[in-house]
Amino acid sequence: MKVSRRDLLLGTAGLTAGIFFTPVPWKVLDDVSIWTQNWPWIPQPARGPVTTKLASCTLCASGCALRVRMAAGYPVGISGNASHPLTKGALCPLGFAAHQLNWHPARLREVRHRGRTASWDEARAAFEKASAEGPIAVVDGRSGRAASTVLQSFADKHNGTYEVVLTAEERALSPYAQWVGVPVSALGYDLENARTIVSFGAPLLDGWGVPGRFTHLWSERAASASDPQLRLIQIEPAFSRTAAAAWHWVPTCQGTEALLAASLAKVLVEEHLVPAQGPLPPASLTEAAAQTGLTPTAIRDLAYSMVERRPTLVIGSDDNPAIAALNVLLGSLGTPGGIVKKPTTPSVTLQISAKNTPPRAVLLDSSVPWEYVPASGVEVFRFAAWDGGGNRADWLLPSPGFLEETTDLPTPPTSARAVYGIAPSLLTASAQLGTAADFLQQIDATLPTVEQTIHARCEAIFRSHRGSVCGEKSSPITGFESAVKFEEALRSGAVWLDESPAATPLKCALKTWPTNNPAHTTGNWANTWAPPVMPTLAAKLYRESSLRETPQRSQS
Numbered sequence: 001m002k003v004s005r006r007d008l009l010l011g012t013a014g015l016t017a018g019i020f021f022t023p024v025p026w027k028v029l030d031d032v033s034i035w036t037q038n039w040p041w042i043p044q045p046a047r048g049p050v051t052t053k054l055a056s057c058t059l060c061a062s063g064c065a066l067r068v069r070m071a072a073g074y075p076v077g078i079s080g081n082a083s084h085p086l087t088k089g090a091l092c093p094l095g096f097a098a099h100q101l102n103w104h105p106a107r108l109r110e111v112r113h114r115g116r117t118a119s120w121d122e123a124r125a126a127f128e129k130a131s132a133e134g135p136i137a138v139v140d141g142r143s144g145r146a147a148s149t150v151l152q153s154f155a156d157k158h159n160g161t162y163e164v165v166l167t168a169e170e171r172a173l174s175p176y177a178q179w180v181g182v183p184v185s186a187l188g189y190d191l192e193n194a195r196t197i198v199s200f201g202a203p204l205l206d207g208w209g210v211p212g213r214f215t216h217l218w219s220e221r222a223a224s225a226s227d228p229q230l231r232l233i234q235i236e237p238a239f240s241r242t243a244a245a246a247w248h249w250v251p252t253c254q255g256t257e258a259l260l261a262a263s264l265a266k267v268l269v270e271e272h273l274v275p276a277q278g279p280l281p282p283a284s285l286t287e288a289a290a291q292t293g294l295t296p297t298a299i300r301d302l303a304y305s306m307v308e309r310r311p312t313l314v315i316g317s318d319d320n321p322a323i324a325a326l327n328v329l330l331g332s333l334g335t336p337g338g339i340v341k342k343p344t345t346p347s348v349t350l351q352i353s354a355k356n357t358p359p360r361a362v363l364l365d366s367s368v369p370w371e372y373v374p375a376s377g378v379e380v381f382r383f384a385a386w387d388g389g390g391n392r393a394d395w396l397l398p399s400p401g402f403l404e405e406t407t408d409l410p411t412p413p414t415s416a417r418a419v420y421g422i423a424p425s426l427l428t429a430s431a432q433l434g435t436a437a438d439f440l441q442q443i444d445a446t447l448p449t450v451e452q453t454i455h456a457r458c459e460a461i462f463r464s465h466r467g468s469v470c471g472e473k474s475s476p477i478t479g480f481e482s483a484v485k486f487e488e489a490l491r492s493g494a495v496w497l498d499e500s501p502a503a504t505p506l507k508c509a510l511k512t513w514p515t516n517n518p519a520h521t522t523g524n525w526a527n528t529w530a531p532p533v534m535p536t537l538a539a540k541l542y543r544e545s546s547l548r549e550t551p552q553r554s555q556s
């Protein structure tokens, strides 16, 4: 039979069409994908007994309480633990996915010196040499921990300086600390007793402070109510998530917050809405209206709504003395529903030592954010669990990752009540990893260890007979028979909560209206964590689903 070109073409077309009606190619594809899933080098979830352990997230100072689902001793899932008195079971997206971080490609697993592999002995020798040649600076990103005591003790004993990098929430409390002479760590916001909260761009519903605290308060007292028990007035240019949920959103022009605060102060004083006779700011209402984008009537109405339902608490997104001064005028300093002073607790309040001599070397604890830029010309020893990139470090020293280190959890910034907890390590850190506190303790064996400091703090809290222990059920501390039993409870996931602070008057008389400090960026989880070091799940939420605001969007 003669086969023509036409027959060949018809045959090929028929074959191609037939492929779509036969299951063979699809079956082959399915088999290949099953086969490739079983390649031995593909990571498999651990198989073994499934347990749930209580722990705490240590990725930021909030110390949110966790329930960690473990399979064969490895964390495979995380949820919040509702028994924590502040965090109340809420977590930010980072916390939900934090167990993935230990396997992140940016994880540091070896000592590096200017790009080459080095050893801990070499790093220690270099640091000892630098300390002998000149003063050193020790920088801490989360003060008040037992590890902070070791860092500061080393700096004090070795003619060095100890510096703390404050978060945006802590910086917002700095003006009060300066005016009343109380350290930032001893001040907090009494959100629970406030009836009106005026936020100048603070992302209260988007990761501000301890995430669970304000979101719970808002859902109990404000959500979906046209005249809520707790009024939230959000002043910011963008229609952020907090602005969208607020009782009243006041859109203003970017960078005019201090001017708006000054004009509100002027209305409050001139129209006798506050008893205080504070210094009058120089700004005129017309000038403020022109620059903020609001009308003079809108500014006046805003001032009236600030005093309509009191106590009123004003919260800035960062260090802004003009915004802080509004609380002074409103009488919200040292009063319920305002800025309060926490009672003295056994956790140490660190004093920051400042010297003008430039250091020879700087040691950065793993809690220091990657945005921190050390002075140029100094040798930098940076501890980190993940390589955040971008910044210069002569020595990169690998630190324990998520749940790989036992640490204590002092009171988070912004809290009005003191709390204390212990985050136990659930995973054994590799021998290649080390903490800054251990590194310094190996150089100077006379320093206290983290464990010794934690024991001493538990002992001191136990002896104070104050507060209660919140675990699966809450009980007064006096119900514990010894400090050892109390410490055991904390190591098993319970948290000590101090009594409510009695109102301690904070004396502050402003003589002149404060001028504004340079603006900082608003801090929330999205812009304090560089995307390359995000767990896969949080990166998906952040980049793809639009469930969280990007810094660009929140500033638009």
Ligand code: SF4
Binding pocket: 057, 058, 059, 060, 061, 062, 063, 064, 090, 091, 092, 093, 094, 095, 096, 210, 211
């Ligand atoms: S806010 Fe997020 S990162 Fe910070 S402790 Fe809580 S869960 Fe962890």
